[in-house]
Amino acid sequence: MATLRQLEYLVTVVDQRSFTKAAELLHVTQPALSHQIRTLERSAGGPLLERLPRGLRLTPTGRAMLPHARAALADAERARCAARQAAGLEVGELQIATLYSITLGVLPAALRAWRRTRPNVGIRLFEHRHTDELVDAMNAGEADLAVGPEPSNWPGVTRVLGTEELVVVVAADDPAATGDTVKLNDLADRSWVHYAPGHGLADVLDNVCAQAGFEPRIAVRTEQTAAAPALAAAGLGPALVPDNILPKDFDGHVLHPEPAVRRTLTAYTRGTPDPLAAAFIDVLFRSAGIRAREGDA
Numbered sequence: 100m101a102t103l104r105q106l107e108y109l110v111t112v113v114d115q116r117s118f119t120k121a122a123e124l125l126h127v128t129q130p131a132l133s134h135q136i137r138t139l140e141r142s143a144g145g146p147l148l149e150r151l152p153r154g155l156r157l158t159p160t161g162r163a164m165l166p167h168a169r170a171a172l173a174d175a176e177r178a179r180c181a182a183r184q185a186a187g188l189e190v191g192e193l194q195i196a197t198l199y200s201i202t203l204g205v206l207p208a209a210l211r212a213w214r215r216t217r218p219n220v221g222i223r224l225f226e227h228r229h230t231d232e233l234v235d236a237m238n239a240g241e242a243d244l245a246v247g248p249e250p251s252n253w254p255g256v257t258r259v260l261g262t263e264e265l266v267v268v269v270a271a272d273d274p275a276a277t278g279d280t281v282k283l284n285d286l287a288d289r290s291w292v293h294y295a296p297g298h299g300l301a302d303v304l305d306n307v308c309a310q311a312g313f314e315p316r317i318a319v320r321t322e323q324t325a326a327a328p329a330l331a332a333a334g335l336g337p338a339l340v341p342d343n344i345l346p347k348d349f350d351g352h353v354l355h356p357e358p359a360v361r362r363t364l365t366a367y368t369r370g371t372p373d374p375l376a377a378a379f380i381d382v383l384f385r386s387a388g389i390r391a392r393e394g395d396a
Contacts, residue, residue, distance in 0.1 A: 170240025204343030276352035290318035
C-alpha cells in the first residue's frame with residue numbers, strides 16, 4: 100500500500116522533473132528517493148516514471164496516479180490543520196487556487212482583512228491562466244478552495260461572491276476617449292491589446308466581440324493581465340480588463356461597454372469546506388468588493 104511519504108516523493112519528482120532536485124528539496128539521498136519510488140511502482144503494478152536522457156515523463160500508470168497522490172497529500176494537510184485548530188492553535192496554511200486577474204483585483208482586500216485577524220495562518224496561492232486549468236487543478240486536489248468564474252456542473256460546494264465588471268480601456272488621447280460608454284462594434288475596425296492563447300481573458304474578449312459581430316484584430320498579445328491596461332494606455336489599442344485591476348492612478352481612459360460585460364465569481368471547494376477555508380470564504384464575501392450578482396460574461 101502506498102504511503103503518504105511515497106506519494107509526496109512522487110509528486111516532488113514530477114514537479115521538479117529531476118530526482119536530484121527532488122532529493123535536495125526533500126532532504127533525502129537520491130538512492131533513498133529512488134528506492135521509495137521503486138517500492139511505490141511495485142505497489143502500483145508497473146512503472147510510474149520513464150527516465151529520459153534529459154529529464155523524465157510520467158507513464159500512463161503514473162498519469163493515472165498523480166492526481167490522486169496530490170489529492171491525498173492535500174487531504175492530509177487539511178487534516179493536520181483541522182487537528183491543530185481543534186486544539187486551539189490558529190496556525191497552519193490555507194491553500195487557494197485562483198486566476199492571475201483575480202489575484203490582482205479581488206484577493207488583495209480579502210487577504211489584507213484575513214491577515215489582520217489570523218496573522219499566523221500562512222497563505223499559498225496557486226495561480227492559473229484559464230478557468231479550465233483552475234477547475235482541473237481543484238479536481239486534482241491542488242488547493243483547499245478556488246476563487247474564480249462560476250464552474251459548470253461543479254460537484255462540490257460553491258458560493259457566489261457576486262459579478263465582476265469588465266471595461267474597455269484606451270489611451271487618454273484615443274479617438275474613442277470621448278465619453279464613459281462604448282458599443283463594442285464601434286471598435287470593430289481597431290487593433291486590440293489581446294491576451295496570449297490559453298489565457299482566460301482571451302476567450303472572454305473573443306466571445307464578446309463575436310457577439311458584437313466582429314473578430315478583434317490584434318495589435319499585441321500579452322501573458323500578463325496587469326500589462327494589458329498599461330499597453331492600452333500607451334496607445335497600442337483598446338483592451339478589455341476587469342475593472343478591479345486598474346490602479347487608482349491609471350492614466351488611460353475607461354469605457355463601460357454597452358451592453359455590460361460581466362462574469363460571475365465564486366469560491367468553491369471539493370466538499371464541505373473545513374473551518375479555515377469557510378472562514379476565508381466569509382472574509383472574501385465581505386471584502387472582495389464585488390457587486391451583487393447581475394449577469395455573466
